[in-house]
Structure formats: C-alpha cells, structure tokens
Amino acid sequence: MSRIGTDELRDAVLDEGSFVSWDSTPIAVSAGESYTRELAEAHAASGRDESVLTGEGQVFGRRVAVVVCEFDFLAGSIGVAAAERITVAIERATAERLPLLASPCSGGTRMQEGTVAFLQMVKIAAAVNLHKQAHLPYLVYLRHPTTGGVFASWGSLGHVTFAQPGALIGFLGPRVYEQLYGEPFPPDVQTAENLQRHGVVDAVVPLDELRGILDRALTVVADDPGPAPEPPAGTEPLPDIPAWDSVLASRRPDRPGVRHLLRHGCTDQVLLSGTGQGEAATMLLALARFAGQPAVLLGQQRVIGGLVGPAALREARRGMSLAAGLRLPLVLVIDTAGPALSVEAEQDGLAGQIAHCLAELVTLDTPTVSVLLGQGSGGPALAMVPADRVLSALHGWLAPLPPEGASAIVFRDTAHAAELSADQGVRSADLLASGIVDAVVPEHPDAADEPVEFSERLSAAIAAELHALRAMPDRMATRLRRYRNIGLR
Known part of the structure; x- marks a missing residue:
C-alpha cells in the first residue's frame, strides 16, 4: 500500500502556489542522546523539522487552514513539539474563522516521549472541539496508515471524514496486536473500505478526486447561500x-x-x-x-x-x-x-x-x-x-x-x-x-x-x-x- 506524501497531498488539493506555511521552529523537548540522534536522522530523511506541516492555502479561491502529517518523520508520530504545532494551527484557524482540513498519517503517540506525549492528544482534541463549537468546518482525510492515539483523537472528530483507498486505519496497529496476542489481526477489518461500510468513514476518495469533493463540501458548509430562488408557480387546487x-x-x-x-x-x-x-x-x-x-x-x-x-x-x-x-x-x-x-x-x-x-x-x-x-x-x-x-x-x-x-x-x-x-x-x-x-x-x-x-x-x-x-x-x-x-x- 503506497503512502501519500505531504507535498503530494498539498499539491493535489490546494490551488497552485497558494500554500503559506504557519510553522515556526519546533519547541525544544528534553531528549536523551539516542532520541536526539533519531530526531536528526528523521530530519535528514524527510527534509522536515517535525512530523506535521501546518499552514493555509486556497481551494478554488477559498482560504482554508491545513494540518498534514509527515509519515517519513518518525512514522508521523505525535510528541510534544508536533502537538504544539497542531494546536497552535487549529487555534489560529479558529481565530481567523477558516475551515480546517486535517490529514493524519501516523503511527500514533511518539513512544520516545512516553506518557507526556500520550497526553498531548487532549489539547489537540480540545482545540478541534472549540473550532467546531465556533461553527467552523473541520474536514478530515485519513491517509495510510492512521492508527493509535491520532485516530482516537483528532482523526475521528471530523464533521466529514474521507479516507484514502486501501488505507490501514485502526486504533490498535496490527503489528502491536500480533505482538501482544500472538496471532495476526483479522484481515480486511482495519481498512478504509470496511470502515466506510460500517459508517466510521463517510467516503473512500482517491487523491485525484479529493480536491473536487472538498470543493463540493465547502460549497455547502462554508460558502454563502445563493440569492432568493425563483418563486414556485401559483398554488394549484388540491x-x-x-x-x-x-x-x-x-x-x-x-x-x-x-x-x-x-x-x-x-x-x-x-x-x-x-x-x-x-x-x-x-x-x-x-x-x-x-x-x-x-x-x-x-x-x-x-x-x-x-x-x-x-x-x-x-x-x-x-x-x-x-x-x-x-x-x-x-x-x-x-x-x-x-x-x-x-x-x-x-x-x-x-x-x-x-x-x-x-x-x-x-x-x-x-x-x-x-x-x-x-x-x-x-x-x-x-x-x-x-x-x-x-x-x-x-x-x-x-x-x-x-x-x-x-x-x-x-x-x-x-x-x-x-x-x-x-x-x-x-x-x-x-x-x-x-x-x-x-x-x-x-x-x-x-x-x-x-x-x-x-x-x-x-x-x-x-x-x-x-x-x-x-x-x-x-x-x-x-x-x-x-x-x-x-x-x-
């Protein structure tokens, strides 16, 4: 199953040249020698400074905020720095009253940061809910793979949720399940298509169709109503x-x-x-x-x-x-x-x-x-x-x-x-x-x-x-x- 990269998603969805990054230097987190080395290697391998990219762009001329995971940076895992970047972006989208498009692609919580990283999902979920309480659209596109605490927090809170065809999506990753229970996870359960059949995902959407369906959704949830419709014909006798x-x-x-x-x-x-x-x-x-x-x-x-x-x-x-x-x-x-x-x-x-x-x-x-x-x-x-x-x-x-x-x-x-x-x-x-x-x-x-x-x-x-x-x-x-x-x- 192929993964959709951050740049590939951005270029497929946003108007050409419209993306503006909101990212600043990641906040410093305490890290031992081994974790410091992993961060440096992840930066070199992905070209990113963290596992998430945030900013704004346009979809057919509409401003939208975006939060996108970068799987090549430590499997898109969320630690303190990544969570802070996500939360700041959501808060800014709320303050500027922008629709928010989130696209998780993550193994979940960053194990190297332990329980502190685990608790970061709370502030992300809070920021998302406050965005929604402000009656602003929150649209989610789940990419392969999305698991763990990311799926169990901001990945599952969308007003509308789309998913990449064939994507692995689930709470407990199949590798973890097999290690814990000594048997493979049942096949074809944690797939976008199965979750769509069971009502967890609204639609399975290929990348080349995502921009179009987002445009239709935003036309309904974000654009102003049209002018007064033509009045119906005169009342007919019943x-x-x-x-x-x-x-x-x-x-x-x-x-x-x-x-x-x-x-x-x-x-x-x-x-x-x-x-x-x-x-x-x-x-x-x-x-x-x-x-x-x-x-x-x-x-x-x-x-x-x-x-x-x-x-x-x-x-x-x-x-x-x-x-x-x-x-x-x-x-x-x-x-x-x-x-x-x-x-x-x-x-x-x-x-x-x-x-x-x-x-x-x-x-x-x-x-x-x-x-x-x-x-x-x-x-x-x-x-x-x-x-x-x-x-x-x-x-x-x-x-x-x-x-x-x-x-x-x-x-x-x-x-x-x-x-x-x-x-x-x-x-x-x-x-x-x-x-x-x-x-x-x-x-x-x-x-x-x-x-x-x-x-x-x-x-x-x-x-x-x-x-x-x-x-x-x-x-x-x-x-x-x-x-x-x-x-x-």
Whole structure:
C-alpha cells in the first residue's frame, strides 16, 4: 500500500502556489542522546523539522487552514513539539474563522516521549472541539496508515471524514496486536473500505478526486447561500383524492425516493455514510444545495423491507447534530413503512432513539424543513416531522400505523384499512387542513409518472422554504408554539 506524501497531498488539493506555511521552529523537548540522534536522522530523511506541516492555502479561491502529517518523520508520530504545532494551527484557524482540513498519517503517540506525549492528544482534541463549537468546518482525510492515539483523537472528530483507498486505519496497529496476542489481526477489518461500510468513514476518495469533493463540501458548509430562488408557480387546487388511493400511490415501487431528489433536485452533493459510531443504516445523509440554498439532507430510503431501526435513527441524530454544528438548515425526507419490529430493535433501544430524535429535532437551533415524500408510518415518521415548515407530496401521508395495522386494532381485521385511512385524516389535504402540513407539492397525477419533473418541483419548494426561514424572527419560539397548539384549534 503506497503512502501519500505531504507535498503530494498539498499539491493535489490546494490551488497552485497558494500554500503559506504557519510553522515556526519546533519547541525544544528534553531528549536523551539516542532520541536526539533519531530526531536528526528523521530530519535528514524527510527534509522536515517535525512530523506535521501546518499552514493555509486556497481551494478554488477559498482560504482554508491545513494540518498534514509527515509519515517519513518518525512514522508521523505525535510528541510534544508536533502537538504544539497542531494546536497552535487549529487555534489560529479558529481565530481567523477558516475551515480546517486535517490529514493524519501516523503511527500514533511518539513512544520516545512516553506518557507526556500520550497526553498531548487532549489539547489537540480540545482545540478541534472549540473550532467546531465556533461553527467552523473541520474536514478530515485519513491517509495510510492512521492508527493509535491520532485516530482516537483528532482523526475521528471530523464533521466529514474521507479516507484514502486501501488505507490501514485502526486504533490498535496490527503489528502491536500480533505482538501482544500472538496471532495476526483479522484481515480486511482495519481498512478504509470496511470502515466506510460500517459508517466510521463517510467516503473512500482517491487523491485525484479529493480536491473536487472538498470543493463540493465547502460549497455547502462554508460558502454563502445563493440569492432568493425563483418563486414556485401559483398554488394549484388540491384534487379530492381518497386517502387510500394516496396510500397505494405512495407504495408504488417506481415512486421517486430521496436518492432521486438528490440526483435531480440538488447540486454540490456529498454523500455521507453512517453514524460515525461503527454502523451503517438505511438512512441517507448528505450535504447538498437546493437551488443555491445549502443544507444537510437527511432522508429515509425506499429500500426492500425498508423498516426503520435504531441504527437509522442514530444516523438521523448525527444529521441533526451536523446541521446544528455547522449552522446549516436541515431538510428531512420522510418515506417509511414503519419501525423495525424485532427483538434486536427492542434491545438496541428503538423507542429511545425515536424519543431522542423527536426531542432533538423540535428544539434544534437551525432552520428545519420536513417533507412527507411518501409513506409516513409510525414512530420513525413522527421523529422527523416537527420542523419549522412541513411540506407534503400530494400522495404523502402520515399516520400512527399503516392503515392495515390501525384496522387490525380497531376491527381485528385488515379489511377496513381504506375506511380508517379516510377517518384518521392521514392524506395531505387533511394534514394541510389540520395545520400539520404547510404546503402540498403537486403530482401530475403521480410522482412515479413524472419523477424528474416532480423532483425538480419539490426541490424548488424546499429551496423557497429554506430561503424564507433564514430571515424568520423567533424561529424556535414559533416552532415550539406551533407544536404546542396542534389539535387545540
């Protein structure tokens, strides 16, 4: 597995000639004769004075701060001098309000400096968290190899985390594991691709594609919103469609889902993966722009057996946290047949995850737009509803249970599903009348029959809401008052 050098990374990512070093002479550390000799040899071999390079450059004209490990200097290990250089650079990036790109490539803590070096990860992690608390982007590109305390601190704190294809990434290096336990570490576990599958890494990105994906990410997380979008066409009268017809339309296998919306209704898309907690889920998470309006997009995917379990809801909470941390609007797309009903879901805390999603969303300190794209069944749908503005596709619906389930409770059969769907007021027109939905996006006559046009129409409606919410005063108080009063009028 080849390593990406510091100069190679810098030249691939930054505008030509834009890099300016922030590095000063490394602080002196106490070192015995053997370690002093190692430092001198590392300097001669790498041409660097420490294991990390810091500075600033530009990505398509945007200023960004960079912190990059140099593996050829003592395996990119972090001691007191390197940690101080990193921390000073992060603090400067925060003070100058710059996005920060970090690219670890390290064996971890510098063993020659012992426990003192080990504790340096604390101040680096603190500096990163303060940078993020200032609502500034922190983007990470993990290079081969990244292990130990570096991976367990500033390498795992990114708002968004990319990784080099094939890179060895893990907490305990395989050589250390084998020496400690007398057997090889299981193969293909500590790889970028495996971690991406498990939601630890957002995307595996070759070096020649990194500049492009960083540009798209920065377009969403760092650039200003675009101008006001074109106002949507005039309001169409809602056709009087039976609720059961909408339920059936929402279940069409060719109905466009959130991925279709992302493909045909958005620009500058960056797909993210998982929760950052070692799991993948059926929830789509992405950075994107709707007609120039930046947002975090969180959507339930229409997949076979697409029931929502605890892992998907943990990913939803990551999306909420990401939007709040970057001060980006959050767009939530609801399209679920209901919760996963299983022993595993119960033991993994499904009810608790629904509760946390619900509570966190309704009190989230950023603009929010929810979209009933299709099926809106049960707790996982409710958990993504309470936004500042709620849109519904014409055939979107919302109910405590699928109509068949409600019929089973009330009539002890499923034959009354159509009747109950009408009685419960689940269709978009009823939700609009009850104040649960703010606007209905037309389908002509069914989104499955005009998927591209519908996705463009829905995207335009979302963009208009996002733009209007930016100027909305007392947004949180208005949202809380809205949900406090549903059903009381």
